[in-house]
Amino acid sequence: MKNGRKRRTLYDCTKCPAFCCSVYERVAVTARDIARLARHFAVSVEEATKKFTRHYEGERVLRRARDPLFGQACIFLDRRTRGCSIYHARPQVCREYPARVRCPYYDVYKFELRQQDDPAVLPLVQITFNGNRNNGRH
Ligand code: SF4
Numbered sequence: 001m002k003n004g005r006k007r008r009t010l011y012d013c014t015k016c017p018a019f020c021c022s023v024y025e026r027v028a029v030t031a032r033d034i035a036r037l038a039r040h041f042a043v044s045v046e047e048a049t050k051k052f053t054r055h056y057e058g059e060r061v062l063r064r065a066r067d068p069l070f071g072q073a074c075i076f077l078d079r080r081t082r083g084c085s086i087y088h089a090r091p092q093v094c095r096e097y098p099a100r101v102r103c104p105y106y107d108v109y110k111f112e113l114r115q116q117d118d119p120a121v122l123p124l125v126q127i128t129f130n131g132n133r134n135n136g137r138h
Pocket residue numbers: 001002003011012013016017018019020021097098103104105106
Protein backbone atom coordinates (compact mmCIF):
# COMPACT_ATOMS: atom_id res chain seq x y z
CA MET A 1 0.00 0.00 0.00
CA LYS A 2 1.36 3.29 -1.02
CA ASN A 3 4.59 1.42 -1.31
CA GLY A 4 8.07 2.72 -1.66
CA ARG A 5 9.38 1.56 -5.04
CA LYS A 6 12.57 -0.25 -4.12
CA ARG A 7 12.38 -2.63 -7.06
CA ARG A 8 11.06 -2.30 -10.55
CA THR A 9 7.29 -2.32 -10.49
CA LEU A 10 4.58 -1.82 -13.08
CA TYR A 11 2.45 0.46 -10.93
CA ASP A 12 2.86 3.95 -9.55
CA CYS A 13 1.25 4.68 -6.19
CA THR A 14 1.80 8.40 -6.66
CA LYS A 15 -0.63 8.30 -9.62
CA CYS A 16 -3.26 6.16 -7.93
CA PRO A 17 -6.23 7.25 -5.77
CA ALA A 18 -5.26 4.55 -3.24
CA PHE A 19 -7.63 1.70 -3.85
CA CYS A 20 -5.69 -0.49 -1.43
CA CYS A 21 -6.12 2.00 1.43
CA SER A 22 -9.85 2.21 0.72
CA VAL A 23 -11.42 -1.03 -0.43
CA TYR A 24 -10.24 -3.30 2.38
CA GLU A 25 -12.12 -3.17 5.67
CA ARG A 26 -9.25 -4.95 7.37
CA VAL A 27 -5.78 -3.50 7.59
CA ALA A 28 -4.41 -5.75 10.30
CA VAL A 29 -1.94 -4.37 12.82
CA THR A 30 0.45 -6.25 15.07
CA ALA A 31 1.69 -5.21 18.50
CA ARG A 32 4.83 -3.97 16.79
CA ASP A 33 2.80 -1.83 14.39
CA ILE A 34 0.88 -0.28 17.28
CA ALA A 35 4.11 0.43 19.17
CA ARG A 36 5.44 2.18 16.05
CA LEU A 37 2.27 4.26 15.80
CA ALA A 38 2.53 5.16 19.48
CA ARG A 39 6.13 6.35 19.00
CA HIS A 40 5.17 8.29 15.88
CA PHE A 41 2.40 10.19 17.66
CA ALA A 42 4.21 10.31 21.01
CA VAL A 43 1.34 8.64 22.84
CA SER A 44 1.12 5.50 24.93
CA VAL A 45 0.51 2.13 23.34
CA GLU A 46 -2.88 2.00 25.06
CA GLU A 47 -3.84 5.37 23.64
CA ALA A 48 -2.65 4.45 20.15
CA THR A 49 -4.57 1.19 20.32
CA LYS A 50 -7.77 2.96 21.32
CA LYS A 51 -7.45 5.92 19.00
CA PHE A 52 -6.19 4.29 15.81
CA THR A 53 -7.38 0.69 15.90
CA ARG A 54 -10.50 -1.33 16.48
CA HIS A 55 -11.47 -4.95 16.86
CA TYR A 56 -12.68 -6.63 13.71
CA GLU A 57 -13.58 -10.31 13.64
CA GLY A 58 -11.03 -11.31 16.21
CA GLU A 59 -8.12 -9.12 15.20
CA ARG A 60 -6.85 -5.56 15.54
CA VAL A 61 -7.26 -3.43 12.43
CA LEU A 62 -6.78 0.24 11.60
CA ARG A 63 -9.81 2.45 11.99
CA ARG A 64 -11.55 3.84 8.94
CA ALA A 65 -13.33 7.09 8.23
CA ARG A 66 -15.40 8.73 5.54
CA ASP A 67 -13.76 9.13 2.19
CA PRO A 68 -15.04 11.35 -0.63
CA LEU A 69 -14.01 8.92 -3.38
CA PHE A 70 -14.71 5.47 -1.99
CA GLY A 71 -17.12 6.14 0.87
CA GLN A 72 -14.67 4.83 3.49
CA ALA A 73 -10.91 4.60 3.74
CA CYS A 74 -8.13 4.17 6.28
CA ILE A 75 -8.00 7.02 8.78
CA PHE A 76 -4.41 7.68 7.78
CA LEU A 77 -5.08 8.23 4.11
CA ASP A 78 -4.60 11.89 3.25
CA ARG A 79 -7.86 12.71 1.47
CA ARG A 80 -6.27 15.52 -0.53
CA THR A 81 -3.02 13.96 -1.76
CA ARG A 82 -4.28 10.33 -1.63
CA GLY A 83 -0.99 9.41 0.02
CA CYS A 84 -0.29 7.81 3.38
CA SER A 85 -0.05 10.47 6.09
CA ILE A 86 2.05 8.18 8.29
CA TYR A 87 4.25 6.75 5.58
CA HIS A 88 7.26 6.04 7.81
CA ALA A 89 5.08 4.67 10.59
CA ARG A 90 2.69 2.62 8.46
CA PRO A 91 2.00 -1.01 9.42
CA GLN A 92 4.09 -3.85 8.05
CA VAL A 93 1.27 -5.17 5.89
CA CYS A 94 1.14 -1.80 4.11
CA ARG A 95 4.89 -1.94 3.50
CA GLU A 96 4.60 -5.28 1.81
CA TYR A 97 1.54 -4.67 -0.33
CA PRO A 98 1.07 -5.66 -3.14
CA ALA A 99 4.22 -7.80 -2.99
CA ARG A 100 4.17 -8.28 -6.72
CA VAL A 101 5.51 -6.51 -9.76
CA ARG A 102 1.97 -5.54 -10.75
CA CYS A 103 -0.87 -4.07 -8.73
CA PRO A 104 -4.23 -5.32 -10.05
CA TYR A 105 -6.04 -2.17 -8.89
CA TYR A 106 -3.61 0.00 -10.76
CA ASP A 107 -4.02 -2.13 -13.87
CA VAL A 108 -7.82 -1.76 -13.71
CA TYR A 109 -7.47 1.96 -13.07
CA LYS A 110 -5.17 2.51 -16.05
CA PHE A 111 -7.27 0.26 -18.23
CA GLU A 112 -10.44 2.27 -17.50
CA LEU A 113 -8.67 5.59 -17.99
CA ARG A 114 -7.77 4.44 -21.48
CA GLN A 115 -11.06 2.69 -22.11
CA GLN A 116 -13.25 5.63 -21.10
CA ASP A 117 -10.81 8.17 -22.51
CA ASP A 118 -11.56 10.33 -19.50
CA PRO A 119 -8.83 11.43 -17.05
CA ALA A 120 -11.47 11.89 -14.33
CA VAL A 121 -12.76 8.34 -14.45
CA LEU A 122 -12.60 6.35 -11.22
CA PRO A 123 -13.55 2.68 -11.37
CA LEU A 124 -15.26 1.87 -8.07
CA VAL A 125 -13.86 -1.50 -7.20
CA GLN A 126 -15.33 -3.63 -4.48
CA ILE A 127 -14.06 -7.01 -3.45
CA THR A 128 -16.20 -9.43 -1.52
CA PHE A 129 -14.81 -12.62 -0.06
CA ASN A 130 -16.85 -15.67 0.74
CA GLY A 131 -16.44 -17.04 4.24
CA ASN A 132 -15.92 -15.39 7.59
CA ARG A 133 -13.64 -12.53 6.65
CA ASN A 134 -15.21 -10.09 4.27
CA ASN A 135 -13.14 -7.49 2.52
CA GLY A 136 -9.96 -8.70 4.12
CA ARG A 137 -6.54 -8.32 2.67
CA HIS A 138 -4.83 -11.46 3.91
S1 SF4 B 1 -3.81 0.30 -5.23
FE1 SF4 B 1 -1.80 -0.37 -5.96
S2 SF4 B 1 -1.00 1.38 -7.16
FE2 SF4 B 1 -2.70 2.11 -5.89
S3 SF4 B 1 -1.71 2.91 -4.03
FE3 SF4 B 1 -2.28 0.77 -3.64
S4 SF4 B 1 -0.47 -0.44 -4.17
FE4 SF4 B 1 -0.22 1.59 -5.07
